[in-house]
Amino acid sequence: MSDLSFFHEPRSVAVIGASSDPEKIGGRPIKYMLERGFTGRLYPINPSRDRIQGIQAYPDLDSLDEAPDVAIIAVSGASAVAQVVRCAEVGVKGCVIMASGFGETGDAQGLAWQSEMLDAAARSGMRIVGPNSQGLADFASGSILSFSTLFTEQPPQDGSIAIVSQSGALCSVPYGLLREAGLGVRYAHATGNDIDVTAAELAVEVLKDPEVRLLLLYLEGISDLEPLAEVARVALEADVPVVALKGGRSEAGQKAAASHTGALATEEAVVDVFLEKHGIWRARSTGDLVAAAPLYLRRERPRGDEIAIVSNSGAICVLAADAAGEEGLPLTVLSAETRADLTAALPSFASVENPIDVTAALLTDSSLFGKVLPILGRDGGVDACVVGIPVAGKGYDVERFARDVAAFEADTDIPVVMVVPQSSIARVFRERGILVFPDEAQAIRGLAQYLRHHALIERARARRVDPGGRAHPDGPAVTLNEAESLDLLERIGVPTVGRVLVGSSDEVPAALERLESERLVVKGCSSAITHKSELGLVRVNVDRDDVVRTTEEMIAILDGEGVATDGVIIAEMVKGRHEGMLGARHDPVFGPVVMVGAGGIYVESMPDVRLLLPPFSFEEAKAAIGELRIAAVLGGVRGAPAVDVDAWAEAAVRLGEAMLDPALGIRELDVNPLMLLEAVDGRGGAVAVDGVVVRSAAAAS
Structure with a gap:
């Protein structure tokens, strides 16, 4: 750059x-x-x-x-x-x-x-x-190379926020929302078609400014990965959070993006994983892009994600607690000392449990917020506060409320968000730099973004982030048959089922001597057929005495289909407690992508998957598995034993390493099912019983 x-x-x-x-x-x-x-x-x-x-x-x-x-x-x-x-x-x-x-x-x-x-x-x-392009604007130097009308409607004010967007409108709209909230903006760049200078390049340039403390990005396409990875790297070094909004989450959105800027739309699930891995928060709307901006401008960084809720309304306490549950934000369990101090400070009929309802006594005692918040600040378990005032006005000392909340924020490292639906009351708090939302759901969502994003940033700092963008294996591709696919899986370190490939029924007796299982699986093998069960090419629970006959039937079916016959696989019968799957492919932009998910016959109709971008650690693989819907039963429920999730995660890591090896030339890979075995003393195993691998022809030869 x-x-x-x-x-x-x-x-x-x-x-x-x-x-x-x-x-x-x-x-x-x-x-x-x-x-x-x-x-x-x-x-x-x-x-x-x-x-x-x-x-x-x-x-x-x-x-x-x-x-x-x-x-x-x-x-x-x-x-x-x-x-x-x-x-x-x-x-x-x-x-x-x-x-x-x-x-x-x-x-x-x-x-x-x-x-x-x-x-x-x-x-x-x-x-x-x-x-x-709508143009570029630097409000510090006065270099306004832009024709945006918003600079007339909302006069500029220099600040610590930078906006870089591939869209003119999605540069102006965040700018207008931020200025309406009283926040200053230093840069407002709208790049357009990006035929040369990209939004990512300009983002790196603005991150060189030590006054920038928040970067907002709008992207319609990602055609080159390394510049965006460089944005993330520079942002982490500069300790500047990056919030990105990317259009094209739907098929219709991808078509609209292409017609707007000619941008390359990429698979959105991969975009999510890439941004998360690099510490970039992905917003889902323009409102989400700017909602938490005042929190990001705080010099202090959040220490955790446990929150306390305070209001003069029991209903707001309940609704805010519900919203926190939906966002996965835990409520702090207040210490005995904190509860004792709250009991001394509040009326006898007030709640001293979290959420804290100070009741309508606030109308006659304007000091209650000023008493309660410092007590919460001394509780080491409180990482952030939500303060709700659903109704105020004549008779309420709103100025004192705002003064007490602002003093609490200034004296502690604990962020506060307000829930104030009355615009005239909200204005009093905003004038003191306090973030205010009109309802509890928006307040909790904005706070959750801020707290979770900083956790994301710390994880990105801790891991070895690879820039990605590996070149796709060149040349023609070949699909391996199942026997070859399982052999390659075994070679790269993914445990596979015991098996023997036979060319005729005459080879069956020798094969059976190498297999210990009393019940077997017999499958026709041909690289020309990937969905074998639909053709009757899979027989399970076959008795050893029936293997010869079943093998002959498989060969007859393959001959009848007129495809190249590579033989018949005789495999040991493996029954897992649950079925998982592993998959991998090369994305044209992001390079290798690994998938973990629930396996079985419904994998396409009811997908339950998470993606990983190699290289990734065992801990990251295990965390991805833990986010699956099926994860709820993997640890064992209603007396059923747990399965060996560690073995699944280890297999995923081996697959990720293999996808980075150009000598293997793997283009696509599918393991379904991966049998998840019962864990005994913590270990049991995960076994691939079926697999399909597509490799570059040069590597396969």
Whole structure:
């Protein structure tokens, strides 16, 4: 990634297509920079004007005494292409192209124009933001290379939050919400088509600013993994939380993203795992993107996720406790000392258990919050507080409430969120920098995000994070038959069922001597058939005396299907307490992906899976298994014994290592079922009884 600082502090900016009308696209950047005190040189370019918005205008770039650091391209179509080419020729460092109608349309002409601009930029080393870009804004330096109308509707205020978005609207909307909440924004960057400078590159650039304490990202596609991994790495080093909103979670959303920016939509479950592994919180809506912003700006970091709830309403206490349960936030079990102190501070009829209902006594005793919160602050089990005031107004000393809450936050490292539905009352708290939500569900969700995100960040710091993006195995692929697949699984360290491959019924007696089980499984083997049970090619619980006949039947079925026959597998009968599965594949963007999940015949119709990105640890694999719905029964229920989850996790780790080995050339792999055996003294095993592997032909040979 090259230095992009000239976009933030350019010594000079040319606006090509400059307008005297400050409300037009070619006029707004000039207006904003004049208003924000931009100290560099401004060059409006317009052949039909001598002066624009009070400053000298120029007919073209060649009329300037210098090559500007940055050029804003506010003309469209072929004119935009010609101006970009000329910018590259005269030595401009970077262009911001606001025009649309290029690669995002899928039109051949638009794609050809993009290529022409990129070629010109590559020859000179010029960098391009856009096209189809709303522009970049640095409110600290006054470099407003943007035409966003929100900067007029919500006047800028410098702050510690950076927004980088592939969409103009999803840059403006978070900006507007943050400013409406009274929060300052330092950077508001909307990149557009990302044909050269990417949102990830700009994110790394803003993270170099030591004043940035929160980065908000909006992504419509991820076509190159390493820049986003670099964002995460730099953010972790700078101790800056990153919250990302990515469009395209649904099939319709993926199509819309492609038509908007031409972005590559990737499998959303893999995106989730990648972001989580790198300590990036994935928001699910614009509201979620900004909801917890004030909490992130705190200098102190949360110490845990146990919360205390305080309100003058019993109903709010109940509803907030319900919301906490749904979000998985535990309520602190208050110490005996804390409860004794609360008993002394509160009316006799108030609750001193968590949630704490101070009752309507708050109306006559305005000191109650000021008494209760410090007591909770001294309880080492309280990591955060939720304070609810459903009704207030005349007769309530709201100013004192706000003063006491603000003092508590200032004196402790414990974050507080308020539940205040009345806008006039909420304003009093917001003016003191306290985060306020209109209802308990939103308050708990915002607090949960903040607390869980910091736990995510600490896990990302602790693990060895691989940048990912491994190259997909090249060349043609071959599908191994089941015998070959099981052999490869055994080779990479995944336990497999005892088995023998025979070519005819004459080989059965020798095979039976090598197998100990009294009951056996007999399966036809052919790389041309993956769903054998549908053709009657799987027989289970076969008596040893019936194996010869069953083998002959398998060969007859294979011959009847007209497929290449690789033989018949005779395997020991393994019955697990539960059935799991393992899978793996190469994602075109994220590289190798490993899947753990519930196995059996319903794996496709009722999927219960979690994904892992290699390399991952045994602990991470076990945690992923623990998140499955089936996990509730793996430890044993109603007298049933537990299964060996550790063996499953170990097999997943071995598979992850194998997917990173280019010599193996594994493209896809499926183990279903993986028999999970009863754990005796903690161990029992996990055994693959069926498997399909697709490898690169070069590796297979």
